[in-house]
Amino acid sequence: MIDTHVDGMVSGLSIGAVERDTGFSKDILRVWEKRYRFPTPGRDQFGERVYSPAEVQKLRALKRLLDLGYRPGKIVELSLEELGALAGEQGNVQTCPEQLQPLLDLIKTHRVDALRLQLGQALMSQGLRPFLLDTIVPLNRAVGDFWARGEFQIFEEHLYTEALQAVLHGALNAMQRTSAAPRVLLTTLSGEQHGLGLLMAQALFAVEGCACVSLGTQTPVQEIVLAAGSQDVDVVALSFSAAFPAAQVWDALEELRRRLPGNIALWAGGGNAALARRKTPSVTVVGELDAISQTITAWRTSRAAAPSRP
Amino acid sequence: MIDTHVDGMVSGLSIGAVERDTGFSKDILRVWEKRYRFPTPGRDQFGERVYSPAEVQKLRALKRLLDLGYRPGKIVELSLEELGALAGEQGNVQTCPEQLQPLLDLIKTHRVDALRLQLGQALMSQGLRPFLLDTIVPLNRAVGDFWARGEFQIFEEHLYTEALQAVLHGALNAMQRTSAAPRVLLTTLSGEQHGLGLLMAQALFAVEGCACVSLGTQTPVQEIVLAAGSQDVDVVALSFSAAFPAAQVWDALEELRRRLPGNIALWAGGGNAALARRKTPSVTVVGELDAISQTITAWRTSRAAAPSRP
DNA sequence: TATCATAAATTGTCCTGGACAAATGGTTGA
DNA sequence: TCAACCATTTGTCCAGGACAATTTATGATA
Structure with missing residues (x-):
């Protein structure tokens, strides 16, 4: 059996x-x-x-x-x-600047407490946005590369992920619960287990003053529609990691788009290759993490021009 | 395709x-x-x-x-x-005391912010241990029952889980990083995605003053062994949700036991039915959440009697 | 009656081998 | 340059069968 x-x-x-x-x-x-x-x-x-x-x-x-x-x-x-x-x-050419090396060393030597401390310190000294864009994004890539080359164990990657999540949760907790527009619902689709990208996105949304509601990972399309309605959001934001089956990305996005009220925007981001391969006017692809703030700004200006709340 | x-x-x-x-x-x-x-x-x-x-x-x-x-x-x-x-x-006979009702109502009406506030308040007023044992455990059961009867949507359960996780992460962050014995490594096995039980256990370990290291969910056995060695822990604690394939529970536990140094204790807990079905002296089954503190006490006394650190 | 061994039924996982739609890559002609 | 077309690649699904591990039922023994 x-x-x-x-x-x-x-x-x-x-x-x-x-x-x-x-x-x-x-x-x-x-x-x-x-x-x-x-x-x-x-x-x-x-x-x-x-x-x-x-x-x-x-x-x-x-x-x-x-x-x-x-x-x-x-x-x-x-x-x-x-x-x-x-x-x-892949892309590892210009990375690994010396500022990352101490962090990588901490991961490699399994000093979890020190790692969390350093991450928190970097967060505080740089501010959330630069911290995520300039430190965490390249760090993620570096960790991924090392792992692929067998120079990192899986559990070392787990240790890193846990430390980062703790820091980000702390940051989210510390931020005032704002209610500025747009109101954003964050989640991932059924097959997608990776929540780190989602958390990073949520942090960026929060720092831009958006009201965020996260459903965590693995929400079926139907449930996203229900949640979006009940939470009265302006935007549904989905995260697609590289591991998510690329073939399903656009099928799911289109179905969700079909079922979602027209006045709710649908944004998709994450490292999945399929996102770059197609454009649809009805789904906004947020290619890089730092494009989030631009997308928010664009949404706000267009909404200011044509306010459409019933 | x-x-x-x-x-x-x-x-x-x-x-x-x-x-x-x-x-x-x-x-x-x-x-x-x-x-x-x-x-x-x-x-x-x-x-x-x-x-x-x-x-x-x-x-x-x-x-x-x-x-x-x-x-x-x-x-x-x-x-x-x-x-x-x-x-x-199943067990729903004596539950749903009136103290839970307001929380259930908040979930049902999707008031996420209020829910998180209430949870945080309950945590602060009761203290972490009673909060988890007397409020969250029955609340989890109630949510599960409602869900099974179709009276809760999936996304409502997601909203609840997210709120609770945020509160628990906050609590963990707030606690001093202690270094008291035993040093505990927490994680789940490869097939196990549910991290809520793990988080609750971690909170209880932390409140007992144990030094906790969490690997998050889905760590292969081999990696647990490596991590346990590198982190120099005294205890490896695994969480098994009801959804985890019952047939694999004891196979995995026994293999892990075999590969783990003898001086590292192996504790297993969670709602999985298979845990109750067998006893092995070499694996400590922590049946209920509130048995954690007793198990810690037992470990400490036995360790005090026979200190064995090299 | 209680306990334990044995037989029967139940149940999950794995196997082989085949089919085919969708995506990809390249080629040709406008 | 672009679009239409064809061949190849690739992931998923199907059918039907097998069988070990577990649970339940049965019978024998103390």
């Missing part, structure tokens, strides 16, 4: 465990095996697939590149090192 | 969308259809299953009862109302 391996017994994961760990569905794992001859798991005494830790690690590296827009057929046969190098190419 | 429905188009979800929404795997959905003749989705023009919203709602109700320990064969053929009634029987 079960997945005796759950996570790795001594070594080797079941197909279900690999699905959980890597995000590749069982279907994909099986069909890749047939098509690309990778991965090629062994079999246990019952004829069930057993994936080696090395295969899982390569799968994770592949996942990251796919999220960046690469296609499976082109990169499956690369080695783990080549994959890491490929991921490293 | 895709899941055109994503979440419901006009009405009717694909099997993939239902998997995301209900937590039942595609395999289960197909095999139930054959065995129990439920659900019986229609087919679209391509012969693919299309699940009605009613079926999805019933699936959600079933999910809740299965998490409570019921078995599929006995309850699949019950109507939605009967399922709701069945869920209501």
